[in-house]
Amino acid sequence: xxxxxAGGRIxxxxxxxxxxxxxxxxxxxxIVADPGTEPDETIDLSGKVVMAGAIDIHSHIAGGxxxxxxxxxxxxxxxxxxxxxGLCRCGGGVATPSTHVTGCRYAQMGYTAxxxxxxxxxxxxHAHLEMADIPLIDTGGYLVLGNDxxxxxxxxxxxxxxxxxxxxxxxxxxxRSLAVKSVNPGGINAFKYNQRKLDVDAVGPFHAITPRRxxxxxxxxxxxxxxxxxLHLHGFNLGVPGNVEATLDSIAAVDGxxxxxTHVQFHAxxxxxxxxxSSAATQIAEMVNRTPTLSIDVGQIMFGQTxxxxxxxxxxxxxxxxxxxxxxAVMDIECDAGCGVxxxxxxxxxxxxxxxxxxxLELFLLVTDPWRIFLTTDHPNGAPFTSYPELIRLLMxxxxxxxxxxxxxxxxxxxxxxxxxxxxxxxGEIATMTRAAPAxxxxxxxxxxxxxxxxxxxxxxxxxxxxxxxxETPDLVFKDGRLIVRDGxxxxxxxxxxxxxxxxxxxxxxxxxxxxxxxxxGQKLAHFRISADEIRDGDxxxxxxxxxxxx
Amino acid sequence: xATHCDVVxxxxxxxxxxxxxxxxxxxxxxxxxxxxxxxxxxxxxxxxEPPRVGGRPASFDDAVRAAAEILWTSRAPLVAGLxxxxxxxxxxxxxxxxxxxxxxxxxxxxxxxxxxxxxRSGWIATTFAELRNRCDxxxxxxxxxxxLHPRFYERWVVPPPALQxxxxxxxxxxxxxxxxxxxxxxGEVPFTVIPGDATQIGAVAAALSTALTDPTGAAxxxxxxxxxxxxxxxxVVAWAAAGFPGAHADLAVERLVRLVQDVNRxxxxxxxxxxGYDNVVGANQVCTWQLxxxxxxxxxxxxxxxxxxxxxxxxxxxxxxxxxxISAFRPEMPAFATGKAVVALAQPGTAFAAEPAVVIxxxxxxxxxxxxxxxxxxxxxxxTGHLIDRGLPDxxxxxxxITAALPQEASC
Numbered sequence: 016x017x018x019x020x021a022g023g024r025i026x027x028x029x030x031x032x033x034x035x036x037x038x039x040x041x042x043x044x045x046i047v048a049d050p051g052t053e054p055d056e057t058i059d060l061s062g063k064v065v066m067a068g069a070i071d072i073h074s075h076i077a078g079g080x081x082x083x084x085x086x087x088x089x090x091x092x093x094x095x096x097x098x099x100x101g102l103c104r105c106g107g108g109v110a111t112p113s114t115h116v117t118g119c120r121y122a123q124m125g126y127t128a129x130x131x132x133x134x135x136x137x138x139x140x141h142a143h144l145e146m147a148d149i150p151l152i153d154t155g156g157y158l159v160l161g162n163d164x165x166x167x168x169x170x171x172x173x174x175x176x177x178x179x180x181x182x183x184x185x186x187x188x189x190x191r192s193l194a195v196k197s198v199n200p201g202g203i204n205a206f207k208y209n210q211r212k213l214d215v216d217a218v219g220p221f222h223a224i225t226p227r228r229x230x231x232x233x234x235x236x237x238x239x240x241x242x243x244x245x246l247h248l249h250g251f252n253l254g255v256p257g258n259v260e261a262t263l264d265s266i267a268a269v270d271g272x273x274x275x276x277t278h279v280q281f282h283a284x285x286x287x288x289x290x291x292x293s294s295a296a297t298q299i300a301e302m303v304n305r306t307p308t309l310s311i312d313v314g315q316i317m318f319g320q321t322x323x324x325x326x327x328x329x330x331x332x333x334x335x336x337x338x339x340x341x342x343x344a345v346m347d348i349e350c351d352a353g354c355g356v357x358x359x360x361x362x363x364x365x366x367x368x369x370x371x372x373x374x375x376l377e378l379f380l381l382v383t384d385p386w387r388i389f390l391t392t393d394h395p396n397g398a399p400f401t402s403y404p405e406l407i408r409l410l411m412x413x414x415x416x417x418x419x420x421x422x423x424x425x426x427x428x429x430x431x432x433x434x435x436x437x438x439x440x441x442x443g444e445i446a447t448m449t450r451a452a453p454a455x456x457x458x459x460x461x462x463x464x465x466x467x468x469x470x471x472x473x474x475x476x477x478x479x480x481x482x483x484x485x486x487e488t489p490d491l492v493f494k495d496g497r498l499i500v501r502d503g504x505x506x507x508x509x510x511x512x513x514x515x516x517x518x519x520x521x522x523x524x525x526x527x528x529x530x531x532x533x534x535x536x537g538q539k540l541a542h543f544r545i546s547a548d549e550i551r552d553g554d555x556x557x558x559x560x561x562x563x564x565x566x
Numbered sequence: 567x568a569t570h571c572d573v574v575x576x577x578x579x580x581x582x583x584x585x586x587x588x589x590x591x592x593x594x595x596x597x598x599x600x601x602x603x604x605x606x607x608x609x610x611x612x613x614x615e616p617p618r619v620g621g622r623p624a625s626f627d628d629a630v631r632a633a634a635e636i637l638w639t640s641r642a643p644l645v646a647g648l649x650x651x652x653x654x655x656x657x658x659x660x661x662x663x664x665x666x667x668x669x670x671x672x673x674x675x676x677x678x679x680x681x682x683x684x685x686r687s688g689w690i691a692t693t694f695a696e697l698r699n700r701c702d703x704x705x706x707x708x709x710x711x712x713x714l715h716p717r718f719y720e721r722w723v724v725p726p727p728a729l730q731x732x733x734x735x736x737x738x739x740x741x742x743x744x745x746x747x748x749x750x751x752x753g754e755v756p757f758t759v760i761p762g763d764a765t766q767i768g769a770v771a772a773a774l775s776t777a778l779t780d781p782t783g784a785a786x787x788x789x790x791x792x793x794x795x796x797x798x799x800x801x802v803v804a805w806a807a808a809g810f811p812g813a814h815a816d817l818a819v820e821r822l823v824r825l826v827q828d829v830n831r832x833x834x835x836x837x838x839x840x841x842g843y844d845n846v847v848g849a850n851q852v853c854t855w856q857l858x859x860x861x862x863x864x865x866x867x868x869x870x871x872x873x874x875x876x877x878x879x880x881x882x883x884x885x886x887x888x889x890x891x892i893s894a895f896r897p898e899m900p901a902f903a904t905g906k907a908v909v910a911l912a913q914p915g916t917a918f919a920a921e922p923a924v925v926i927x928x929x930x931x932x933x934x935x936x937x938x939x940x941x942x943x944x945x946x947x948x949x950t951g952h953l954i955d956r957g958l959p960d961x962x963x964x965x966x967x968i969t970a971a972l973p974q975e976a977s978c
Contacts, residue, residue: 081855098867114855207834221729342687
């Protein structure tokens, strides 16, 4: 079956197309070059905007902490049940939607992939079981390393770069992960020894290693293994005024190796001004602009009730006093990492929250290369992913942005440079930061673009001046060539896939890991390892190439 | 005769995965441990039986059709027991959504004493490997959890804490006596017993909290324990709420959770709420991710409504006119009021107080088929092996067949 998507304005930055009118051809779920034959079906897209399916590079959609957040957000689920309707199964939630609701809401916004950025090795099987229950979108997980006692012990033992890389490669493969994440490297582990703060160059408890060493070792391992996505770093001192210094330190720590700084809005705070809380977006953006090996996602906050869920127990314990409603959970997990869940309400009339909002937007507007900055709210930590269309409008419409700014705490404009930033994102730049760039960063060769061979994840929009309305409700969404959404209504269900890497490594490391599992973990290594047939019942695993030394 | 090594045990939630199980002519025997739960459950593998409808042997298809008819015509169905693996729970929720049922797990009462507190206030908790490797002071509160989780001490408490310096641990039993088997299992691990009334756990925990900052007026045992908690590097407070006596046991749990938070103001301390029989934790996890709310939820009306009181199966069974009961882990089933239409997915050899309308024998996860189950500390999911073939269908397959046999139009 050959389908022709005819005459749309195609925004496909990976192919250098910026709104030129053209045709797309879809056969067997893939984009193909014009075969020169009569299509079986032609869909007229004249005047419509056409993009690849959007990709969320950082969204907490599955796993233990997400389920804990759902449990803790009992009020939200009581208030916002979702009734089964047509193809959509029941569920509920806004900040912590249930699995089916997650898939449907993403798909209805034109997203065809979202990646869980904090999968703990010990919880990976759970995360995969849960991700398999999210329909319509592709998923994958980033493995959290750098607080696991095994890694810290290996590093402290003086193991060389090769052995470290072997460990990382083995763990990525065993847990069916796509990338390596590190969360407050060393800090989560230190919290288990009652340290409430750990600076980049402070020697941690027990293993006696500095976060700087952990960071450098992980970044080097990722490069050595050739994992496409750089080390995905949740940095130090999240949410603490003045943490910009630690953020810049962590960039320096990897010494020029590729690095992705995630939800950097939460790590871009200074201590200037009468309130000792200021925007350091300019410093961060300048660093990003002059460092081509660096990418970021923003973690924009939007106002309203949400819940923060993070592996960063050290930071979450520190933030627990801000919980709204007043309840929170912290868990130490399995000599691996942890999780902290703190409900939070961002208030537009609160100076700190309003400035956080402005800092996020400043980062978006000051970083010049849309290939190295990704659109995220760190769902649900800054806001639910369903606020993306509103965020896109803020980026594309300066008048709207200024009108919103005027509604906030009155001291905010004087404490930031947002009023002076005239930039408005173009459709091409939005397509880059939500499609082409995340796909390239993750190494998903056949996603995020519309060239021949790509998966036919295609989204069709009506070009409306109200960009929120435009991006909220695409006209058509195709997943692997199949029409799944028409005018916001699900018309077909499709299963997603799970994207992984299996980097080459010396299997001899397994004996070392096995001895420690036997001695400590109360679990056999053979049972820890997730076999390929466990992922989506053996149907839907997509392996991506690693290219050692290819940066 | 065959020997299965490193077998995963799915029954009590401790997640033991080191069993040696011998197979002889379709019968299994655990050789590597005296754990009574493992020995009994693996040891119960009677041959497959045919399904029954109205007490008479029936074909699988007839039984499935009869079950679908009962559930479809029911005005207030209950889908419970849920003693099954992750795939079985998924299938149960899909069926419950179609027929508008209330869902719950047979063992959810113990879990709910903890979850009620979690939903009200949150907590600071930990997992088994943290206990084993970092805990230097374990405080066991209430009746000994080993009664429900026999190898708890052997696997998670006796090995010295490798990630703590010095690698030493002591155990304190509060408001509960250690079992004889526990005393034997602990061996060289020093332990003390602070006796107390298990119905007074909440008050004792509150007294401990107070004594952390103001020991004057505290009983000597309590003041001394408060001091030890303050001096510990990583204390773990463990309890099995299922064994707490008396009404409102969740209030006792709430005090324990508060105690853990209070100790954390100065040092590290974490709670370990033990639960997990028959994959109740897995059932709760799947329910929470699929519905947004935990067990004890009604799907009547098309949207989930969670009410831990009203939709507890023991209460709702009185309102239900049909019950689908799933018990793949144990040959046991509660007695339901006469006249109730009961569909049982049960192990072969299950003794019924009254013959259900439909009985469909099912295989046991971890014995008859590979399965995903959750450990009781809620983080680790395990995949069990598949040891023997008795020709029994798994729960997910039966439930999917029942769902497929329902009329295609929406139920409401």
